[in-house]
Amino acid sequence: MPFQPMLGGMVATQSDVEPTPFRDLDVTRSDSSLRRFLHGLPGVDQVGAEQRAAALGTRSIKTSAKAFALDLAISMVDLTTLEGQDTPGKVRTLAAKAMRPDPSDATCPATAAVCVYPDMxxxxxxxxxxxxxxxxxxxxxxxxxxxxxxxxxxxxxxAVEAGADEIDMVIDRGAFLAGRYLEIYEEIAQVREACRRENGESAHLKVILETGELQTYDNVRRASWLGMLAGGHFIKTSTGKVQPAATLPVTLIMLEAVRDFREATGTMIGVKPAGGIRTAKDAIKFLVTVNEVAGPDWLDPDWFRFGASTLLNDLLMQRMKMKTGRYSGPDYVTVD
Incomplete structure (x- = not known):
């Protein structure tokens, strides 16, 4: 099914252009039309996707590039606490860590965000x-x-009224798997509208697909496009509560989707893998994949994030190793 371009040029920052719903596509707003469009997307070669992700995961980078990658990864972290036992004190501690991840080194970048439940x-x-x-x-x-x-x-x-800059919403996976695509579209569109403040500004919307429940890579590609068509600023792999969460092949497929979406529409959408990314080595694999699949424009916290609670500690320890030549003890970083 052909696209009708929604916007003319490339975009540089999240604030420049708002994602545009699919009303400008050559489809009608119905389940049947969305089904034809989403099921008309190219199928995913499972073996090929997994082999490419594995190959990208073996890439080595030079020492200078690694230092850059560690700082970039730190700046992309959404430092997260999503537990029933969260307290105001824990959130304040997490905020302090987000602002100054390494209190002994002022050159260490801050993280991108702190992710919490609405009441926090x-x-x-x-x-x-x-x-x-x-x-x-x-x-x-x-x-x-x-x-x-x-x-x-x-x-x-x-959450928006309390001051949230970003909203991470979850789609109804049952509705998606049942093929009720218009229901998902309307859900995302309504949540995006709820992100708007009275002054006209809007919190950015991340659409969580919960890829571990979507069953196939084809469904991951379809859900990615649906999230973008409905107006999400980001598409996000997982809640972190379901396994598997943020795998490299799934993230590769989502990166292909945002790359193709920008080529078709001129609109740039971010990607956030979340859940299970715990080491600096893993984070660098994801950054290599971002660069090779979507392109260097996505190597920026405006367009790529890590949803993580423990990743930051390993990034900090690897960063210190590069500066001092030795690994620090586990007490070098705070326990989240």
Whole structure:
């Protein structure tokens, strides 16, 4: 099915261009039309995708490039705490770590964001102040997404009103697997509208696909396109609560989707793998994949994030190893 271009040129930052819903595509707004479009996307070669991801994962990089990659990865982390036992004190501690990951080294970059439940947004916002570190909030009945739409929208509005800069929503995977694509589209579009503030500004919307429940790589590609067509600023692999979470082949497929979407529409969409990325070595594999699949434009916190709670510690220890020539003990970094 042909595209009708939605925007003319490339975009440089998240604030320049808002993702545009698919009303400008040559399809009607119906389940049948969306089905024809999504099932008309090229199928994923499972063996090929896994082999390419494995090959990219073996790439070695020079020492100078590794130092750059470690700092870049730190700047892309959404430092996350999403537990029932979260307290204001824990969130403040996490915010302090996000702003100054290595208190002994002022050259260490801050993380991109702190990700919390909606009831902790105000605490995180106050703690982060004018640091530039964003506050991301999970919403829409995270992690299951099993709630009535009015509850999901209220969840989102509460987080936005409390000051969230970014909303990480979950799609209804049951509806997606049942082929109710228009329902998912409308859900994303309504949540995006709920992200708008009274002053006209909008929190950025990350659409969590929960790829571990989507069953096939073809479904990952379809869900990625659906999230972009409906207006998501980012597409995100996982909640971190379901395994498998952020695998390299799945992320590769999502990177192909955002690359192809920009080529077709001129609109650039971000990607966020989340869950299971724990080591600097793994993070560098993802950055190599970003560069090789989507391109260097995505090597920026505006366009690529890591959703993680423990990754930052290993990045910091590897960074110190490069500076001092030795590994620090586990007490070098704070325990999240």
């Amino acid at each position: 947004v105000a605490t995180a916002k106050e703690a982060l102040g004018s640091s530039g570190v964003k506050v991301a909030a999970v919403a829409t009945a995270f992690p299951s997404g099993r709630a009535a739409m009015d509850i999901k929208l209220a969840d989102t509005r509460d």
